[in-house]
Amino acid sequence: MVAPLDLLDLDTLLTDEERDIRALCRRVADDRVRPHVAEWYEDGRVPVRELALEFGKLGLLGMHLSGYGCAGASAVAYGLACMELEAADSGVRSLVSVQGSLAMYAIWRYGSEEQKQRWLPGMAAGELIGCFGLTEPDHGSDPANMSTRARRDGDDWVLSGGKMWITNAPVADVAVIWARAEDGVLGFAVPTDSAGFAAREIKRKMSLRASSTGEISLDDVRLPDAARLPGAHGLKAPLSCLTEARFGIVWGALGAARDCLATALDYAATREQFGRPIAGFQLTQAKFADMALELQKGFLLALHLGRRRDETGALRPEQVSIGKLNNVREAIAIARQCRTILGGNGISGEYPIMRHAANLESVLTYEGTSEIHQLVIGQKLTGLSAFA
Template identity: 60%
Template sequence: MTANSVSETLLGLDSLLTEEERRWQTKARTFASDRVSPTIEKDFEDAVFRREFVAELGALGMLGMHLTGYGTAGANATSYGLVCYELEAADTAWRTFVSVQGSLAMSALAYFGSDEQKEQWLGSLASGASIGCFGLTEPSGGSDPAAMLTRATRSGDDWVLNGSKRWIGLGSVADVAIVWAQTDEGVRGFVVPTDTPGFRAVDIESKLSLRASIQCDLFFDDVRLPTSAQLPGARGLSAPFRCLNDARYGIVWGVMGAARDCLDVAIERSKTREAFGKPIGAMQLTQLKLADSFVEYEKGMLLALHLAKLKDAGALTPEQISVGKLNNVREAIRIASTARSILGGDGITGDFPVMRHMNNLESVRTYEGTDEIHTLVLGRALTDHAAFR
């Protein structure tokens, strides 16, 4: 692992990590710095998703690393969080990839799939030989999945799937989609190979965020599936929500990586940029900005570590994950914005990563539950009254 930055040294997180956890962090940081960082500004500008990285991440054991069996690593929650942290410090696109592949598609198969489904897909997804996506969000209401319009109906011994999904990561490069649909028996999950007739994925190209990633519209036009395509263990929305909680947990760590990168750039710039005859880092207002940003970064990291310990103990609740996702994304955005102000006009250029992180974090603020949804989750926990409707 490269030498710790000033912000990391001051935080002193290393002393709270095990040797195995630090090993995972080192692997992720090396991959991020050697593979992602050298081209990410151009990849973001040109909207390039580097598929060759997928197998490399698989070889490093980072795909579905929180799972056990079928070639997965069986790593603990802190190790998985640290991988998310280091990947997002390079760019949100690659933490998003690990989340979609591992915490969503692979988790759905691991938790709810049949033995045959697991045997067919989990090994190839873990190695990166295959790519998976997770189709839950719909155009008419991402925050209200209970109102989904995609429907699967019985036709003899088969299922026939019709409808659409939106903002589905990796849809056009995926080999398999985990698709959630209404049935006469409630919401169910289906394993849909993307070469099935009637399945179509269209890239969303007008993005100003997550440009080194892929998000899609999915369309299902009389997609005929065998009975064996249904995830046998998935009943109702609690099934996709369990997967979403895995992904949200990774976000709690990941966004702190983006915050760290912005903070480190601002600290370094404050030492070299001069105004009024001295470095701007010698000015009180700049030091106030840096100190406030560091305190929020430290709090976010300690919150992530606390949630990791709860997760490994089997005691982490959805409400606690909402605290982490709401706080850490919100504070990462504030840290990035403050860093941009320290950089002045240069902060909006591709010479620095800050504006790219700011744009990406706006997407993270929206997906896996908006600020508003997580606020209402906490409000319900605090008052015993649901204010969603």
């Protein structure tokens, strides 16, 4: 048997350092996450702070950022880390993505030097947890119409409103909150022990259960002007953070798909029906061939985006939208197909496939639904906006 990504010898496209980072992340996922994640998922809990400290020691938090205790790794190395973490569980990868690509990136890109020194070293070490408050109960895909308000009161700012579906919020030490002020959208680094700030854990999730998700309430939270991110002006700032985080999803979804495919291949090699392993039947092999094809195409797309990011320093939003739209859509299709190969066992928690499939339902819609990414790509192709 050949591993799915070995068909095209894709490892030859990676550097020795990139392969070493991938191996490190695979080991930590195998040792620290896989033995426990089925239980975390079933119980709807995850030891965020313990994992953050371990990931911090390995330099995985904000690993693609430079300075302030961050590793300064390449975009491809960060992508490979996301792939290995999501091969264990999407919720665990979300912890790392939200910490590094949303909360830390927002402060690193738009914060003052004082804010960077206050928050980033502890966040890189996993000693401090961050979250990113943009999505609202009534404004998911349309952040331009956010209801959260920032009102100037003397030298202070007063924040009022609420945010919904915020990863890490119940355990966060700092929340990057986006609010509308008189002169446009502003960002704030809000200590979560501020008076009027509250985060409630969202229960009864059927997806991303090994992830801490919360609803944030801002009841006249008073902040000094020093809490405002001075470089963030307008909606472009939070949207750039989303572009940053979506890059990790492009890679992460491949990890979930690869794990499903590897599980199905192992199962089909030993599961016998009609006197022989089901891996020997033509219809099963056709499924495997199609899934392996899409997995490798997705990897090549992710690698191309990563190399472009490392060469140019940034990716255009529509480029990341192409990656997220394709790779998450194909990953969920692979998970569903692998479930059929396992038959009834495919829904058992003893195997990871149904958990991956359920998680990918969230990955499909968060940080931009498929429809939003289609419109981003369509606008670039036609020159016409279909958002309004």
